[in-house]
Amino acid sequence: MLLTAVVIVLREVLEAALLISILSGLSGVLGLRRHWIGWALAAGTAGAVTLGASIDTVSGWFDGVGQEVTSAGMQVVIYLLLGVFILMVILRRQRTVVRDRTLLTVMATTVALAMTREGFEVLVYISGFVMNLPQLMTVMVGTLIGSGIGISVGALLYYLLVNLRQPWSQVSGIGLLILVASGLASQAALLLIQADWLPSQLPIWDTSAVIAEDSVTGQLLYAMIGYEATPTAIQAGCYIGGGLLLLAVALVAALRGRSRRGNE
Numbered sequence: 001m002l003l004t005a006v007v008i009v010l011r012e013v014l015e016a017a018l019l020i021s022i023l024s025g026l027s028g029v030l031g032l033r034r035h036w037i038g039w040a041l042a043a044g045t046a047g048a049v050t051l052g053a054s055i056d057t058v059s060g061w062f063d064g065v066g067q068e069v070t071s072a073g074m075q076v077v078i079y080l081l082l083g084v085f086i087l088m089v090i091l092r093r094q095r096t097v098v099r100d101r102t103l104l105t106v107m108a109t110t111v112a113l114a115m116t117r118e119g120f121e122v123l124v125y126i127s128g129f130v131m132n133l134p135q136l137m138t139v140m141v142g143t144l145i146g147s148g149i150g151i152s153v154g155a156l157l158y159y160l161l162v163n164l165r166q167p168w169s170q171v172s173g174i175g176l177l178i179l180v181a182s183g184l185a186s187q188a189a190l191l192l193i194q195a196d197w198l199p200s201q202l203p204i205w206d207t208s209a210v211i212a213e214d215s216v217t218g219q220l221l222y223a224m225i226g227y228e229a230t231p232t233a234i235q236a237g238c239y240i241g242g243g244l245l246l247l248a249v250a251l252v253a254a255l256r257g258r259s260r261r262g263n264e
Helices: 002-029 036-053 055-064 066-093 100-127 133-162 168-194 216-225 233-263
Strands: none
Touching (some): 002 036, 002 168, 036 100, 055 066, 055 100, 066 233, 100 133, 133 168, 168 233
């Protein structure tokens, strides 16, 4: 029970922690103020508590698959926001007019949504043990351990990112965001498959014997690159297609900026 709680909470906390660490690190690299982080965390916590308190109502949406569809919807929105952020960062680097306030708003909204979704999932998991005090205490200990590991990994990534030299810090940050966004697209597809909004398929491969999803390594890879041991063709397509789309956006924006500077 304790190990299960650690793994489940670690997965959820890691996803939010990685996004927060990457975006806050890039905020410092770009010379932007970090006051948005506190507001984003507060808004995300409030959103998670609100959804958690309304779990019965949320679950009843969309003919009983409201939790899956709501989580998938938030992941799709986060994916789109990350695409906008990547584009704005590259345009800003190319000296195109990009308002810092808009950039901060995009980052804050992304973190708030990530906190809302992951916090909601953790609260739903914990709420299943409310009526069993001994198990609840074990789950709470596992929650603290999992949260501590997730936050520590996020902090380590943050310091690695901010201590890289320019332009590698921005390139590394954008690359990590593309990987995280690709994982979000794949996870959203899985949730919609579970909700029967997308057709169910057999896995196209199984790497459980190499890296189990419920292992610490598997959860780290799940949070960072969307690792799935038994993905379907739809999930793999969303992962690869989602990553290539953002990569294409980044490359086109960078090439157009170089071409514009060359003409000047």
